[in-house]
Amino acid sequence: MLSEKSIQMIKSTVPVLEVHGVTITKRFYELLFGNHPELLNLFNHANQMQGRQQTALANTVYAAALHIDNLPAIIPVVKQIGHKHRSLGVKAEHYPIVGKYLLMAIKDVLVDAATDDILQAWAEAYGVIADAFIGIEAEMYEQTRTQAGGWEGFRAFRVERKVKESDVISSFYLVPEDGGALAEFEPGQYVSIKMQIAGEEHTHIRQYSLSDSSGKAYYRISVKREDAGQDRPAGKVSTYLHEHIHEGAIVWLSAPAGDFTLNQADERPVVLLSGGVGLTPMISMLNKLAEKYPERPVTFIHAAQNGNVHAMKDAVTTLALSHPQLSVYYCYEKPTEQDRNEKAFHKEGYIDLAWLKQAIADPNAQYYFCGPVPFMQAINRALHSMDIPESDIHFEFFGPAASLEPVAVV
Known part of the structure; x- marks a missing residue:
């Protein structure tokens, strides 16, 4: 539990986070990747380049500060992010690293406004929030590992079929290379695919929605080739899948994840x-x-x-x-x-x-x-x-x- 003093300290930073949140998260990622470049294997580099990841993290930090006296209010967001973390392979040991550089980024950006009391309050708050993430994600890892056909980490799949669906979208029918069972999934969920692309220093992980219903002998993903645009680079993984991954190729998938799922209990239209x-x-x-x-x-x-x-x-x-x-x-x-x-x-x-x-x-x-x-x-x-x-x-x-x-x- 957070002390009342810490809660008030965190709440006092809400207006500052509203103004400087993205600047703080940009600095955070600079510090994080500068000191731990191996973590680039877990992050979408395109989202980093376009600022989308920094904005998303800033919004999460802001929401945490805003609801610091009622943390259960942000549990749905924690679960949503937890699904992504589980599918990427984010583990409990990563959280102290993130906390260290988040506090450093707050100090770097806010300078004298980041007093020792404010930094101490944020350290305390981060510990509570990190524990919530770690606990929820531990349950997700356990459920994924123990379910019928489930697995931990990334599993080898073979491209059984590749079908051109339109000028820009192709479907990949993926079957387990080990011949084992496939975990069921909820309609709307996604898998993470991990690619080692020739010439690239780091692996690339992307999430793709499963585009067929569960219970088949395969998983299907349908991928749009993301060509370069005026304000964005070409998608490294999507173009690689379209141009270099053909029938018989091996790709690596995490188990299905995601909370955007069909409510099958509701009988309405x-x-x-x-x-x-x-x-x-x-x-x-x-x-x-x-x-x-x-x-x-x-x-x-x-x-x-x-x-x-x-x-x-x-x-x-x-x-x-x-x-x-x-x-x-x-x-x-x-x-x-x-x-x-x-x-x-x-x-x-x-x-x-x-x-x-x-x-x-x-x-x-x-x-x-x-x-x-x-x-x-x-x-x-x-x-x-x-x-x-x-x-x-x-x-x-x-x-x-x-x-x-x-x-x-x-």
């Missing part, structure tokens, strides 16, 4: 909304619903630029034809002439509130969505405009968590 490669966890949920819950109405809405980059369309359309409880809609931002001639989509442009209301027969439903952040922000706004309760809204970020709230203009 389900609405699945996806943009781009965000359809991968939705396909897993869709397949599970079609296989196990034929009485549960499902509305599947997918937004893509056009038919050339729309993955798994034939599979979803075929599924809907044989399952009358499924309603399927496609929205194309920039349809091709072929798309128009084939009447391959239901709406041109973006998903908007008016159209969404028409597409959803019964708004009393569970809503799941995933895709690029602007897409998710638009869907989130629309659902709130429809007065959908927060408890019925579920979403997943690919990569570090961000905010779906609009940025204030000062």
Whole structure:
């Protein structure tokens, strides 16, 4: 338990963290990797370069300070991050290292404002928060290791099939190299894939959603090739998978993880909304619903630029034809002439509130969505405009968590 003095000290830093949080976390990662370069094997370097990891950590530190007198309030966030940590291989022994450099970063950035009392309070608070992470993650490691077909760390898988799903997305069907059983997983969960790329000093780990339902003889991931853009480098792992990993290759996977999962106990309708490669966890949920819950109405809405980059369309359309409880809609931002001639989509442009209301027969439903952040922000706004309760809204970020709230203009 934290002392009342420490709680008040931590709370006094909330306004400072709101202003300087990202500067502190940038300095933290500089110190961490400068002194422990081996930890670069656990982190997504692209997220570091783009500042996404620093922002996510700053938001977590800020939330911890804000709720320091009611730490159970941040347990859902701890569990969400814990899933990622378990899938990456973060262990209890890493936490003292992180704590050391986080305190050093606070001192470096805040200078004289980081008094001895404030640093002592943060050291005390970090110990309590780290213990919560360690305890939750220990349970996750144990559950993963002991479940039927489970394993610890990374396990060798062979690429049994590689299927081109669109101009930019390919699916990889992965089977255990040891011939052993496969752990079950919840629709919406992901696996981490660890790659040793020729010429790269460090290994690279990425999370990819499982894009089929559980209970098969394989795991399937469907990966978008992330080419270089104006504000981002090409994705090292995604391009390597597309260009160099073929049928028969061996890759290394951690056991399934993640808390963005389908509520299978709720009997109400389900609405699945996806943009781009965000359809991968939705396909897993869709397949599970079609296989196990034929009485549960499902509305599947997918937004893509056009038919050339729309993955798994034939599979979803075929599924809907044989399952009358499924309603399927496609929205194309920039349809091709072929798309128009084939009447391959239901709406041109973006998903908007008016159209969404028409597409959803019964708004009393569970809503799941995933895709690029602007897409998710638009869907989130629309659902709130429809007065959908927060408890019925579920979403997943690919990569570090961000905010779906609009940025204030000062």
